[in-house]
Amino acid sequence: MVGGPQSADLAAAGKRYNPDWLYRFTLNPQDFTPHSGEFVGDATEFGVRALVGYVMTLGVPDFSYHEPWTSPEFTRADAVRGKVVYQEYCSQCHGTTGEGDGPAASGLSPQPAVHAKMAFDKLPMEYLYNVIYHGGRSVGKSPTMPYWGLTIGQQGVADVIAYLKATFKGAPEMEAATTGSGPSGVCPQPRKTKRAPGKFRNMTNPLPANATNVQAGETLFQQTAQPLACFNCHGAKGDGQGPMGAALNPPPRNFTCGEIMRDISDGQMFWIIKHGSKGTGMMAFSNMPDNQIWQLIHYIKTLVK
Numbered sequence: 367m368v369g370g371p372q373s374a375d376l377a378a379a380g381k382r383y384n385p386d387w388l389y390r391f392t393l394n395p396q397d398f399t400p401h402s403g404e405f406v407g408d409a410t411e412f413g414v415r416a417l418v419g420y421v422m423t424l425g426v427p428d429f430s431y432h433e434p435w436t437s438p439e440f441t442r443a444d445a446v447r448g449k450v451v452y453q454e455y456c457s458q459c460h461g462t463t464g465e466g467d468g469p470a471a472s473g474l475s476p477q478p479a480v481h482a483k484m485a486f487d488k489l490p491m492e493y494l495y496n497v498i499y500h501g502g503r504s505v506g507k508s509p510t511m512p513y514w515g516l517t518i519g520q521q522g523v524a525d526v527i528a529y530l531k532a533t534f535k536g537a538p539e540m541e542a543a544t545t546g547s548g549p550s551g552v553c554p555q556p557r558k559t560k561r562a563p564g565k566f567r568n569m570t571n572p573l574p575a576n577a578t579n580v581q582a583g584e585t586l587f588q589q590t591a592q593p594l595a596c597f598n599c600h601g602a603k604g605d606g607q608g609p610m611g612a613a614l615n616p617p618p619r620n621f622t623c624g625e626i627m628r629d630i631s632d633g634q635m636f637w638i639i640k641h642g643s644k645g646t647g648m649m650a651f652s653n654m655p656d657n658q659i660w661q662l663i664h665y666i667k668t669l670v671k
Contacts, residue, residue: 448529
């Protein structure tokens with residue numbers, strides 16, 4: 367970000383520029399610096415907004431992020447209007463009743479989430495907003511989930527979230543496959559997970575399996591991992607029965623299933639957490655620091671039965 371003879375230094379742009387000015391400048395620099403070397407970037411207005419948003423964080427360690435789900439549109443959210451939006455747009459993949467059986471679903475991999483089995487009122491608003499407004503790619507999930515913000519607008523996003531929360535309360539929790547100290551949930555699970563490259567697959571956890579690292583991993587799993595805490599899909603017990611678990615096809619990995627988990631190397635888990643698993647609902651946690659991934663792996667191993 368440090369400039370040179372032909373470019374500006376953006377290392378502390380957040381302290382130097384007004385975001386509205388920078389947005390207008392980025393759309394067409396020649397309006398401000400005629401006959402200069404500045405040129406219009408090949409980006410949509412949506413992309414320019416995202417770019418300027420990032421640049422404004424530079425040099426501001428305590429940057430205060432806007433939370434769009436607190437905007438006035440959300441105080442006016444209406445589930446009845448949201449149903450109209452859902453039927454017109456979302457149902458093409460997710461189906462008219464949220465069963466994931468819309469006319470476009472058969473050609474998609476992974477299959478669309480089954481909304482009828484999701485407890486939307488238990489999911490973080492930040493996640494719901496981003497995956498709908500900005501699309502699946504924004505949260506590390508499948509790019510086949512498009513961004514709807516430019517199509518339905520802020521009010522449309524607010525309304526459809528209100529409809530999802532009012533309509534879909536989740537599937538009843540599945541009975542445990544075994545009792546006692548054995549694994550719960552489905553075990554074993556049929557899987558065709560892509561193998562990590564050799565240099566990853568052969569890695570071993572560099573952190574000691576002490577109480578500090580295991581506790582840090584538990585906090586990530588149950589509360590703080592971004593863009594979504596792991597328990598939402600994998601369940602608080604790690605058995606794949608979280609609030610979103612029943613909605614995903616294939617279902618989330620059951621970490622309590624020792625029959626499978628004991629054959630998965632540290633490096634394989636690291637690679638999947640970092641890069642996601644194509645063809646499944648497993649998102650990429652690409653921004654999670656490596657040491658946190660290793661802490662998470664230590665905790666996941668404590669769930670194995």
